[in-house]
Amino acid sequence: MKYIAETDFTEILSSIRDLIEKQNQGALLNLLIDLHPADVAEFLTDLKKEERKYLFHLLPTKIASAVLTELDTPIVDQIIENVSDQRLSTLVDIMDSDDAADIISELPDEVAQRVLNRIPDKVSDDVKGLMLYGEDTAGGIMALEFVAVNENSTVNETIDEIRKAHEKNGTIHNIWVIDTNNILKGSVSLTDLVLATEKSRISKIVKTDVKFAHTDMDQEEVAILFRKYDLVDLPVVDSLHQLVGQITIDDIIDVVEEEASEDISLFAGANDEEIQEDSFLKISIIRLPWLMVAFVGELIAATIIQQFETTIIQLIALTFFMPVIMAMGGNSGIQSSIIVIRGMATREISVESTWRRFFRELRVSLFIGFVFGLIMIVVVGLLQGNFVMGLMIGITLNIVILQASLFGGMIPFILKRVNVDPALASGPFITTMNDIFGLLIYLAILTASIKYIV
Amino acid sequence: MKYIAETDFTEILSSIRDLIEKQNQGALLNLLIDLHPADVAEFLTDLKKEERKYLFHLLPTKIASAVLTELDTPIVDQIIENVSDQRLSTLVDIMDSDDAADIISELPDEVAQRVLNRIPDKVSDDVKGLMLYGEDTAGGIMALEFVAVNENSTVNETIDEIRKAHEKNGTIHNIWVIDTNNILKGSVSLTDLVLATEKSRISKIVKTDVKFAHTDMDQEEVAILFRKYDLVDLPVVDSLHQLVGQITIDDIIDVVEEEASEDISLFAGANDEEIQEDSFLKISIIRLPWLMVAFVGELIAATIIQQFETTIIQLIALTFFMPVIMAMGGNSGIQSSIIVIRGMATREISVESTWRRFFRELRVSLFIGFVFGLIMIVVVGLLQGNFVMGLMIGITLNIVILQASLFGGMIPFILKRVNVDPALASGPFITTMNDIFGLLIYLAILTASIKYIV
The missing domain is CATH 3.10.580.10 (CBS-domain)
Structure with a gap:
């Protein structure tokens, strides 16, 4: 097996493409047979859907089987669409038990059953046994091959x-x-x-x-x-x-x-499998739910702003600073929650130290809020020529940052206690909640103090 | 060496705390000497600063040396503050070369020099050799111990x-x-x-x-x-x-x-080392720069809104929907950029497939924009009793989502081309740019069409 340097990769990929177009099966086989299955898998991933199927079809059983275990789920799904039960059984039969179980659990139920019927009883019993364990458990990732x-x-x-x-x-x-x-x-x-x-x-x-x-x-x-x-x-x-x-x-x-990757993707309300997905409709449907959460949240924000219409008419400049309030709240909240979520994922944050961290976040956000509040007083004072207004907006910003950091930092802890994956809480959810609270605090405080400002 | 189950951890930790308070060194040693250095490191991490120093001071050289290599940087820094050059040299001398180099490069220059002078020439030459390699290179993480x-x-x-x-x-x-x-x-x-x-x-x-x-x-x-x-x-x-x-x-x-972790933290403009850091001032200073970028960006947004003051006075309802526009743009942009950044980091996205992905993002955002645009027409039409206004805001939302997804998806590619870490670009930066562009598009389109709306 040859080891491919990154620099040669593009060159070999374009040779493969050329050979596929010319349907030169002999030359393709010659090229692929020497490569590590992981490299073949990488080439397959970079090809177009039809090229992939053509190439996979050519591979000798042993290589095809090894390559299949190296590919990501959406690509596997595409490739095995058109593979016969016969060939699939042969490919699965020679895999390690854990890889076989992974592939078979990807198949539609009837296909899986047909494939299991075709492979030797010993192997199929092993695979069925493994498939009983939860996908994300030790049983789900273990292999039956050991000494x-x-x-x-x-x-x-x-x-x-x-x-x-x-x-x-x-x-x-x-x-x-x-x-x-x-x-x-x-x-x-x-x-x-x-x-x-x-x-x-x-x-x-x-x-x-x-x-x-x-x-x-x-x-x-x-x-x-x-x-x-x-x-x-x-x-x-x-x-x-x-x-x-x-x-x-x-x-x-x-x-x-x-x-x-799951943490970082949940954070964006996205999904890691998207990376390999080709169908734009599937991707859109994966992304829609979190965007919908944000959308509904921001519509609530819209009705909140509407309640303060009178204040806004009196002081139109309040609308200019709405984005700053929202963004500072959102970003502070996300920073706090990322630190907490990563800490919990890598086990660097234990329940023991929860309170210590809570008080640390309190001090950090008080300090950060103070810094930006101070700048805000000066900026608004100079831009609007109204330092009372600057003072009120500065104080509000301070409170919003404090609120958002505590909210962002505490929500993951609370979710953890009730056994929900904290990463789920983040990104769109925390940002949206902070937009709502931030706008509410901002408009409420300024409405209360409007007689001193105008 | 004993293996500690998660369930016993809290119990042992509180025993350790008890014994530290009672200054019962004998019992502490008895407890610690049987544990895996990784467990001792975990206990140290969960203790308070003074407790940590006390406990580390007690450890026999061999255990202390192994524990030191298991700890995270901020904790190492704290612990070795008060350790004598003499003891530090003994601890470093028995480490693997790569661990020794890591610890020594953490020390202030004069201390590092004194420690290097105290350890045998062979070891100190090895360590100095390793320290010449970049921290994030193969040379920087390799060990000199092999067969x-x-x-x-x-x-x-x-x-x-x-x-x-x-x-x-x-x-x-x-x-x-x-x-x-x-x-x-x-x-x-x-x-x-x-x-x-x-x-x-x-x-x-x-x-x-x-x-x-x-x-x-x-x-x-x-x-x-x-x-x-x-x-x-x-x-x-x-x-x-x-x-x-x-x-x-x-x-x-x-x-x-x-x-x-670096990707996910850069995303929030935070820093992974924060998790272990105790000083709130240090944490605040790590977080300030990205928040400042967002702050300045949103002040630019404020002046943009100000340019459209006349439109806003005519149609105060425009301000109600500013948060929706900003949030949908921000979230769509982040989703696109996270998929691209993770794909590049795990090598699932190659330069070859850049264009394919670009067109895929285009279709995804057109579809998502269409869905939310449609909902927006209905929602605004019903809330404001003005379907022309709903239509214009819906179209604008569609355009903003398209713009934001393309922007979020392309920026990481562009940064990659000019050799900047794409994760740096994301989070606050992309969100802020999308806030600015989103508001600009929103207010400009609605200003242009205001005569049909009011």
Whole structure:
């Protein structure tokens, strides 16, 4: 397998395009057969829909199967649309159990059933078993391919087990040690195995403080375990502490990336899968709900402003500064909530330190509000030639920033307590609420003090 | 080392607090000595500043050194404030080279110099060498601890090398193969080593298609290599292709998390390090610049509105819908830009597909704009009893959403072309620009059509 440098990528991509157009299957195969499946997947992703299907159709089973596991969901959906059940079964049959389960759960129910019927019983039972676990749990991301030996085995016997597993699984890092009831007892690293004498018993070199996940553990918790303890693989046990699977670091990197992307996308009321999606209608429908939340919220803001029509007619200049009030409230609120949400996601913020953080946000927003309030007094005073008005708008801005930061900082905590993903709360929701409160505070305070201003 | 379940964490933390208050050093040591350094680091993070310093002071050198490498920068800074040069040198001396370089580069220059002078020449030369590389490059994150053997070695000799390295380095996954000039030739996995006979030559089992990084490769590129090819470690070479270091997956998980956090934080004009920061003044100063950008932008918006004072006096209802226009523009713009920025960060969006994505965004925003424009006509028509006004505001909303999505989607591409981090552009900047353009479009169109409305 060849390693493609970034600089060669564009060149090879355009050769592939050329060859597809010329329908030169021989040359295409020659080019692709040497590449790492991850590279083929990257080329497929960058092609147009029809080119993708053509190219995938050409790939030999082994490569096609490996490539399929590297692709993102929307692309997989497109590609397998036109693949026969027969070929799909062959492709799935040679995948690792966790990849097979992922692909099959993407299929429409009847297709999935037909594919499962065509693959050997052993494989299909494994896949069905895996599909029972929640998608975002340790059970959902674990594979059934791992090496486990009894604590009474010798090093030599263990090496034989590795030889058998290696042909199917590739690289191995840790061997799990179990007793006769399949209960997880410990681990042996390959390093320790290499350094042990061949006839030693595994029980002599086993490490018994092995870390593990339960099948129902959330994948984000699993990722935190990997990150905290610098793991490369982790055994998964059921409620009886029996070894049922293994999670490897390459799946965890994807989880970390995915969870971070989810946070950032939820933040915008967008969706990460969009990136690969081709249908503009699907994308629009993904985006509409959050925009609708914002839309309705801002219509409420519109009726609030309407209530203050009399004040606005008396002092039209109030409308000039509405955007500043809204934007400063919105931005301060988002800053507070991002810090809190990221802190909770990476576990750097614990419930213990909630109150400390709350008071810190209070001080930060008081300071920031004070700075901008002061500038506002000067700016409005100079622009409008009315320093009383400047003073009132400055004070209001101070209060709005304080309110927005506390609101933005506290909402994620509250949601966390009631077990809702805090990232959901952010972006459009917090901004819209802060627009409403900000305008209400602004117009109310200025209405109350209008006799001193005009 | 014990493994702490999440449920026990709070309980142990409060015991630690109790013992610190009672100054019961013996019991504290007994408790801490069994824990994984990552757990000790987590406890330290959750303690108050003075408690942290007290506890860290108690730790035996070996544990203290390991804990120090697990902590985040602001906490490290606090803790080492009061640690003597003598102790700091001892702590740094037993760290892996990359961790030592990280800690030393955090120190004030004179302190760093004094610490470097106290540690053995070999170590201090290594650390100084590493500190020459850019912080975010392969050279900056690599370690000098790895196992390399000559291609002519036997398996047995290689195992001896592993034995020597193991005492210092812990777990090993791949052995790098070099020639007599230290040029990287390939790799041997531990799995292959275990399965080979003891007297085989390494040249028989070496894989020559090994992936590698150059010292100046960006850490984000390195992370993409790990993720794409499912690596657990990667050799680093200099410009002569000589092997100089190794990057392991645990460092990469941190990079992935860090880069995603950076994107999400830049988005809010915030900063990830804030999470651990205690000083409210420092946090405020980090947040002020982006808020200032928004502030100035919205003041420009204020003067724009002022230009349309005559229109607003004629039709005060225009001010009611200013928030809707601003919010819909802002949110659509952010959605477009987040999709593009995440796509570029995870490499799912290539320059090749730029135009395709541009046209997709165009269609999405036309559709979304049409939907909300239509709703707006009805809502304004009913609320204001004026359907001509509703029609004009609806059309304007349509145009503003189109403008904002294209602006939000294109700016990151443009910044990427001129080599600026696209995440920088987003959040406050895009929202503010869209507020300005949105209000300008809104007020200009309605001013032009006011004779039909009033």
